[in-house]
Amino acid sequence: MTKRSPHAMTVVIKLGTSSIVDEKTHEPLLPILTLIVDTAVKLRKSGHRVVLVSSGAIGVGLRRMDVDHRPKHLSQLQALAAIGQCRLMSLWDGLFQHLEQPIAQILLTKNDIADRTRYLNAQNTFNSLLDMGVIPIVNENDTLAVSEIKFGDNDTLSAITAAMIHADHLFLMTDVDCLYDKNPRSNPDAKPIEVVEDISEIVADVSSAGSSVGTGGMGTKLIAARLGTSAGVTVIITRSSNPGNILNIVNYLTLQSRAGTPDDEVEELSLIASSTSLNLMAPSGPSDGPPLHTRFLPSSEPIRDRHFWLLHTLNPHGTIYIDQGAHRALVNKAGLLPVGVVDVEGNFASHEPVRIVVVNRLPTPGPDGKMRGELEEEVGRAIVNYASAEITRIMGHQSHDIEEVLGYADSEYVANRQHVVFFRKDSRPPTPVQTPAQTPAITPGQTPLQTPGA
Numbered sequence: 001m002t003k004r005s006p007h008a009m010t011v012v013i014k015l016g017t018s019s020i021v022d023e024k025t026h027e028p029l030l031p032i033l034t035l036i037v038d039t040a041v042k043l044r045k046s047g048h049r050v051v052l053v054s055s056g057a058i059g060v061g062l063r064r065m066d067v068d069h070r071p072k073h074l075s076q077l078q079a080l081a082a083i084g085q086c087r088l089m090s091l092w093d094g095l096f097q098h099l100e101q102p103i104a105q106i107l108l109t110k111n112d113i114a115d116r117t118r119y120l121n122a123q124n125t126f127n128s129l130l131d132m133g134v135i136p137i138v139n140e141n142d143t144l145a146v147s148e149i150k151f152g153d154n155d156t157l158s159a160i161t162a163a164m165i166h167a168d169h170l171f172l173m174t175d176v177d178c179l180y181d182k183n184p185r186s187n188p189d190a191k192p193i194e195v196v197e198d199i200s201e202i203v204a205d206v207s208s209a210g211s212s213v214g215t216g217g218m219g220t221k222l223i224a225a226r227l228g229t230s231a232g233v234t235v236i237i238t239r240s241s242n243p244g245n246i247l248n249i250v251n252y253l254t255l256q257s258r259a260g261t262p263d264d265e266v267e268e269l270s271l272i273a274s275s276t277s278l279n280l281m282a283p284s285g286p287s288d289g290p291p292l293h294t295r296f297l298p299s300s301e302p303i304r305d306r307h308f309w310l311l312h313t314l315n316p317h318g319t320i321y322i323d324q325g326a327h328r329a330l331v332n333k334a335g336l337l338p339v340g341v342v343d344v345e346g347n348f349a350s351h352e353p354v355r356i357v358v359v360n361r362l363p364t365p366g367p368d369g370k371m372r373g374e375l376e377e378e379v380g381r382a383i384v385n386y387a388s389a390e391i392t393r394i395m396g397h398q399s400h401d402i403e404e405v406l407g408y409a410d411s412e413y414v415a416n417r418q419h420v421v422f423f424r425k426d427s428r429p430p431t432p433v434q435t436p437a438q439t440p441a442i443t444p445g446q447t448p449l450q451t452p453g454a
């Protein structure tokens with residue numbers, strides 16, 4: 001087992017398909033992979049815990065089978081992923097082997113972690129591997145995943161992984177340095193966005209699509225940033241062709257977080273930096289400081305563990321509409337009583353996750369100033385004590401009537417308070433990923449962000 005340094009950070013590095021294989025030839029991009037391996041091992045040697053989230057199975061499979069284009073059929077994609085994943089891992093293992101760094105493969109589907117026990121098992125396995133000094137390499141289990149149980153893109157998978165293991169930093173490596181306030185290609189005065197404090201305040205131009213072999217793009221990175229920061233992870237977008245930036249940024253952030261700590265500790269960190277051939281005092285960015293990147297600051301009230309799991313890893317099976325009184329009661333820590341339920345949608349069983357939507361029946365002025373009779377807002381998620389058919393029968397009733405209505409009463413609550421979780425402003429789930437042409441701005445707000453591709 002490796003002894004943990006007091007300054008050890010847990011760092012997740014996500015590499016998309018376009019950083020792993022050439023977009024046209026699908027040949028592995030060995031220079032980038034080698035530099036990532038070098039960086040990951042240096043981080044390990046500095047005492048940090050490292051997880052790689054590596055796409056590329058389908059890309060490597062395309063090369064192996066000499067197929068030019070990503071096929072449309074799911075079973076063909078899954079077959080290519082099965083072919084490519086073992087070659088991808090053998091590529092990583094070969095490179096890490098040179099530096100005597102053990103690795104492990106973890107393949108996940110959303111279904112694997114929707115079950116609480118399996119989620120905890122995955123978390124324990126990650127922790128054991130990290131304690132053993134191993135670098136886990138994660139990918140979606142493409143061969144098994146169908147749309148209902150898919151994370152969909154590895155940006156989201158990396159954010160869920162980072163949240164699960166309480167990572168300090170998540171690096172989303174991409175083909176641009178950072179986000180800009182304007183498109184830098186057409187606006188020479190475009191300024192890099194270095195720090196994003198509140199992701200819900202920004203409008204993102206997400207027209208930078210993913211590569212022709214991957215599924216992600218800048219839109220999914222912002223979604224991942226929202227997920228990661230809500231769980232207390234600092235999310236960083238930086239250029240994948242220069243993985244050495246990761247070391248500089250981690251050391252910069254470590255020093256920054258220890259500002260005001262005794263000199264001997266800072267000296268120790270500087271020694272770590274110099275042992276990894278870094279000169280913290282010599283900036284490689286455009287101004288004093290770390291290399292160019294966009295850093296999304298973590299929430300000061302992170303949603304972790306059970307609450308994160310409930311909000312983000314479960315696909316809701318239906319919706320319960322509640323009135324404002326029930327909402328107030330939930331906010332004040334009471335359970336959800338049937339009397340506060342006004343409608344039910346979907347077909348779900350007891351103990352399944354559902355959306356909680358508050359219905360405001362009082363006429364209220366809409367954003368355009370016009371009065372609206374009814375406003376609905378999804379406020380959170382819950383695991384219910386009753387099935388949809390049962391809730392439809394008991395809604396609007398007092399709890400003491402449940403037995404009379406159903407013939408039995410398993411609980412006085414439709415959902416116990418500890419099984420209800422509310423979204424915070426920064427953690428509301430995003431709308432499903434759409435194609436770039438359809439993708440709207442992520443959140444209405446003040447600051448437009450752009451990428452050079454936009």
Ligand SMILES: N[C@@H](CCC(=O)OP(=O)(O)O)C(=O)O
Binds near residue numbers: 018152154
């Ligand atoms: N799991 C898939 C990759 C998913 C995907 O396309 O992710 P990305 O390249 O990050 O947009 C694979 O290994 O090919």
